[in-house]
Amino acid sequence: xxxxxxxVFSLLFSLLFGLSFFQCSGSGGSDMSGLAxxxxxxxxxxxxxxxxxxxxxxxxxxxxxxxxxxxxSLQTAIATFNATPNDTNLTAVKNAWVVARSSYxxxxxxxxxxxxxxxxxxxxxxxxxxxxxxECEGALNSWPLDEDVIDNYIGATAIGSxxxxxxxxxxxxSTLAAGSEGDPDKVVMTGYHSIEYLLWGKDNSGTGPxxxxxxxxxxxxxxxxxxxxxxxxxxxxxxxxTVGLIGHLTQVRDQWVSTDPSNFRATxxxxxxxxxxxxxxxxxxxxxxxxxxxxxxxxxxxxxQSQEDEHSCFSDTTKADFYYDAQGFVNIWSGxxxxxxxVTISTGPGLSALLSSKNRVNxxxxxxxxxxxxxxxxxxxxTDPNYTTHxxxxxxxxxxxxxxxxxxxxxxxxxxxxxxxISDRLARDFAAAATKLGVDLTx
Numbered sequence: 001x002x003x004x005x006x007x008v009f010s011l012l013f014s015l016l017f018g019l020s021f022f023q024c025s026g027s028g029g030s031d032m033s034g035l036a037x038x039x040x041x042x043x044x045x046x047x048x049x050x051x052x053x054x055x056x057x058x059x060x061x062x063x064x065x066x067x068x069x070x071x072x073s074l075q076t077a078i079a080t081f082n083a084t085p086n087d088t089n090l091t092a093v094k095n096a097w098v099v100a101r102s103s104y105x106x107x108x109x110x111x112x113x114x115x116x117x118x119x120x121x122x123x124x125x126x127x128x129x130x131x132x133x134x135e136c137e138g139a140l141n142s143w144p145l146d147e148d149v150i151d152n153y154i155g156a157t158a159i160g161s162x163x164x165x166x167x168x169x170x171x172x173x174s175t176l177a178a179g180s181e182g183d184p185d186k187v188v189m190t191g192y193h194s195i196e197y198l199l200w201g202k203d204n205s206g207t208g209p210x211x212x213x214x215x216x217x218x219x220x221x222x223x224x225x226x227x228x229x230x231x232x233x234x235x236x237x238x239x240x241x242t243v244g245l246i247g248h249l250t251q252v253r254d255q256w257v258s259t260d261p262s263n264f265r266a267t268x269x270x271x272x273x274x275x276x277x278x279x280x281x282x283x284x285x286x287x288x289x290x291x292x293x294x295x296x297x298x299x300x301x302x303x304x305q306s307q308e309d310e311h312s313c314f315s316d317t318t319k320a321d322f323y324y325d326a327q328g329f330v331n332i333w334s335g336x337x338x339x340x341x342x343v344t345i346s347t348g349p350g351l352s353a354l355l356s357s358k359n360r361v362n363x364x365x366x367x368x369x370x371x372x373x374x375x376x377x378x379x380x381x382x383t384d385p386n387y388t389t390h391x392x393x394x395x396x397x398x399x400x401x402x403x404x405x406x407x408x409x410x411x412x413x414x415x416x417x418x419x420x421x422i423s424d425r426l427a428r429d430f431a432a433a434a435t436k437l438g439v440d441l442t443x
Contacts, residue, residue, distance in 0.1 A: 043357040047349030049275045055335050055348035056282060057256055057265050060115070062337050062346060063107045063328070064253035070100040071246045074195075078242055082235050087222045094199050095383040098317060101192055102385055104141070104249075105324030106339055109332050111137060111293070113285025116255035116264050123251045123264075126168035130247030138191075139168070139248050143311060145188035147197045148180040153189065154233050162236045164190075164244040190241055190248075193312070198238045200314040203307070203401070214307050214401050217316035217380055282351070283434045286329065287441040290430060294325045295422030301404030302415055310401040317381055318400040319374040322418075326371030333364055340385040341371075352433075359436040366426035373418050 047055075077096040081089040107117070116123050118137040125132020153170060154162070167189045170176055174184040188194060200218030225231045225238075255264035269278050298321065301309035312318045324339075331337055335350025352360045375391035376384050378399065391397045396411050396418075403409045431441050 047353035051349050052354050061256035066103040068249045070103045074100045075242045085222050085225045090222045098383050106328040109328035112288040114281040116252045124248045126165045136252050140191045142188040146181045146186035149176045149187050152179050159233045164240040196314045203313050218314045283439045291427045299419045307401045323374045330367045361429040361432050363429045
């Protein structure tokens, strides 16, 4: 009997040791349980393609609806600042932008998937209710922008002509570009980054230890909006662009409403017989997002060492860009809707539910690790849903622009490792998962 107990103990110990080995030597967590890893259990898929696509559509609606809600709160803060333009109210507007920005960033994983955010012809325009045939993403989030163009436009335009329709018509205007950097692609008059510039100003002020430049975000004060010549026009520009922002977000959101039989969701995405095309579009879009955008253009600063390659350069909140891009990817993959880590707003079958536990590979753990690389800890981000003063060991705590312009920064290697994680490991694992569903990610 004692020998039998010893054999049973030995077997359990071996099994537990094996599991511990996998937990310690893996890539920091896995979609699969340890048992699945060693081949004893492989949970089957738990959703059909129509179920997963319906959840994707619901997530898109929830995500854009939250972006509309938070942009509306930003508009309210601007109205208060407009009535009483002092530094306290300007700080409140900046704080509201930080919150609004976080909920929009969560939606970015919906890009590139032939959906309402970046279809061309699309759903956005320059006049109320801001519907039209323009591609919406460019109106909402174009970057980089030539900030001098905005100042030149405001300076040269009568306050009565500063309407959203007029501002919108100037996007990409080569005549405005001629008065500044000369690049029409940088003539970006609308969207989150134009508002960011109005609120923070150029990020070229302040010096840090060792004479570091750009060591602080833009230092805009309320006096910019109280200037006798242009102050009132700047306030008008800020208000009008925010109205357009809400209008365009609403156009995208409404294409995902479940009760409209004529919108994109009903007539294309969930149309019976179109399921495989929609699934392929989703996977291809997310694959492009991972390889080209999130793990590509957004990390160009690692090689260029240029502060111009910082996405949210005026506010220095670029770490949040990476964090929420990852969270948005995780939301679609898991089917859970989260903005604040650990707080699940809704659940459903994500894309991972289409796969057995083995075939999910390490997609979720790769994306989780990419998200957790960034700690949102800067003074200008205290209203961010994930702001913390207690950053996990190994996370990036420095300002993003300081890391990319200073290769000797102690966290530069962590950023390089992140690029490998996203554009190599996550891209590879995501492609492997897609292949199991018969989806070819080749463009």
